[in-house]
Amino acid sequence: MASPPNFQLPVLPALEAPTVHVADAERSFRVTFTASAPPMALSPTSISMALKSPEGIDCHGNERQVLGEQAKFFNNPLLSDVILVVGGERFYAHKLILVRSSDVFERMFSSEWSDSQTKEVELVEDSLCNSVFPRFLKFLYGCHIKLNIDSTLPVLILADKYNVEDLRNVCINFACSYIIPKLQLKDVFHVWFQYATKCYHVRLIAECVQVLAEKMDDITSSVEWQREWVNLEKEQLIQFLQNSDLNIKDEFDLWLAAVKWLQSTGHPQRAANFEDNLKEIMQFIRFPMMTSEQLCQVESHTVFQQHPELFQKAFMLAYKYHALPLVKRANVKEFMSSSFLLRNYSNLRWDKRFVVSQYSACPKGAEVSFRFSTRASSFPPQTWEWELKVHPKGYSTNSDDFRVVLNSNVILDQPRPIEYHLSVVDRNQILHSVCGKKNFSKARYQTDTEMDKKVSVADLCQTDSPLLVNDNLILQIALKPVE
Structure with missing residues (x-):
């Protein structure tokens, strides 16, 4: 019988890694109302009507227990209607389970692909995939698998080959969390x-x-x-x-x-x-x-x-x-695209990029500070030291204003006239910008950028906020002497 195309499998280095149990939290009996009104609008009358309706009310048992019991049929001759031969090893399987989990298996066992009455089917896999095939097959029965650094990629290759989306996501999540960083x-x-x-796995890329x-x-x-x-x-x-x-x-x-x-x-x-x-x-x-x-x-x-x-x-x-001077750039729509996003440049420049990581975990009233250096206008060349103080969820526990303050981080012998351009950005464009001028001196060594007029804590805290990138707040600032 023909088999789906093979993938070329690279060899992974050995490294210890934790195991993962993929299963939902324990669920007890639950009831789902199917009345036409939204769930929050259900009243005793609606419940009574649903009870008397021909359709009734959806009731679910313990799905995890069902999966656990189904897993007992893995490589079990009881009611098996197909034998999979992989690398010379034979596995008792059940077409219903295979077809339910994979559209590739569905086509394989359809009349268009082969004789649907065939009892034994040989699958040609890469040699390293052969060794993890039992794990792959067991997942189709019980939605559970143990992964480590050696098994994850071969299992992912099988998940891709047979288009098992749930297992594919498990492997990619595991690789991103535990393997690639190590x-x-x-x-x-x-x-x-x-x-x-x-294979164009976006998250993995x-x-x-x-x-x-x-x-x-x-x-x-x-x-x-x-x-x-x-x-x-x-x-x-x-x-x-x-x-x-x-x-x-x-x-x-x-x-x-x-x-x-x-x-x-x-x-x-x-x-x-x-x-x-x-x-x-x-x-x-x-x-x-x-x-x-x-x-x-x-x-x-x-x-x-x-x-x-x-x-x-x-x-x-x-x-x-x-x-254009910095204070003019914020008003030019042409300057909003990805061409105007900073990278993490190591050369001393007039500008800098900052990332406030895990915004959702920032406590209310907390301050996140970034110390950085820029070029100076003096000769001979020297650096200017700065500090950007970000209050991601309010200036204090009683304040709901998103605030960003710029500090001059050295004692100034003479006033330093500066213009600034501060932006909130995402992967593709500049989202919001503020700009201004400030004469920094011994007495006036900081300025409120007034970013709160463009961005609010409510905007940042909303579900899937467009101002955040993977729960990170990205800022960039440009500073230059006033000409």
């Missing part, structure tokens, strides 16, 4: 990132990129990572370029890394489609985040010289961004 970066890149992009983003400087510029970088598929490269969490020296370095990928030898197809690749990749390079000097360096590069028309629109917008 692996060496090379293993994350070669094993999990490659498989995630091949995001988790891999998040881990790799912490060492983006090494990945884009070190000899150790050169082969991996230039051999990325275009879609994999874009996964990195569109991410704001990259720890990178500056945007110009990321541009040079993208050019290295574009011009790499040994990829004839890439060279043949150079212009199309350049056009697509340029969308994810944040030219406004480069300095004016760096923009000039890009203009002198051979890639720019050969395709100037592709850069024209992006560069006009970048130069416009640099030409």
Whole structure:
């Protein structure tokens, strides 16, 4: 009999990991009302009517107990109507269970695929998948599985192959929580990132990129990572370029890394489609985040010289961004897109990105502080020290105002006239901005940014708030001397 296509399975390194029991909390008998009125509107009269109605009231037993009893039929010859042969091992199975769990099994046991009366079916799996097939099959019976670092990917491959969505989600959640954060970066890149992009598992891709983003400087510029970088598929490269969490020296370095990928030898197809690749990749390079000097360096590069028309629109917008004072930028709608989002740049700049993690866990009245440095306007060059104080859920236990305060963190010998531009952002755009000017001095060393006029605690605390990214509040600020 034909079998679904095989997946290529990379080898994972050994590492201890906890086991996971996948099952709902214990449930007792429960009743669900099916009256037409919303649940909150049910009255004794509605209940009485539902009791007398022909349809009646939905009543549920203990589902977990049912699953536990069903699990007893795993590899049990009792009432078995099919035998699965995997890697030479035979498993008693029940078509009803297989078909209920997987549309692939449904097609396999349909008349279109094969003789539905066939008693024994051989499944051809990867050798490492063979060893975890009993776990996979048992999950179909009892919705329960034990996972570790060695078994998770093979089980995920089986879940993908047979399209068992529930098990797929279990494996991905387990990998993101327990495996990927503990692996060496090379293993994350070669094993999990490659498989995630091949099967387009969005959450798994995001988790891999998040881990790799912490060492983006090494990945884009070190000899150790050169082969991996230039051999990325275009879609994999874009996964990195569109991410704001990259720890990178500056945007110009990321541009040079993208050019290295574009011009790499040994990829004839890439060279043949150079212009199309350049056009697509340029969308994810944040030219406004480069300095004016760096923009000039890009203009002198051979890639720019050969395709100037592709850069024209992006560069006009970048130069416009640099030409305007900070207090004017907040009112320009063109400056709201992802091209104007900061990454985690390590070079000393006029701006900085901050993340308030796990917003929902922040207590009322708490303060989250970020100390950072910017360039100064003095000569010889020196740094200016700052502190951004964020009150995510109110300035005090009695206050419901979202507040962000900017402090000058050094004793000033002379007044420091500054303009600021503070924004709340998500993955794709700037959501809200405030700007202003302040003359910092010994007596006036802080300013309230008045972000509470644009963002409220109620906005942030609402379910699935659009102001948060995975329960994180992301801020970015730009500071410059007043000219």
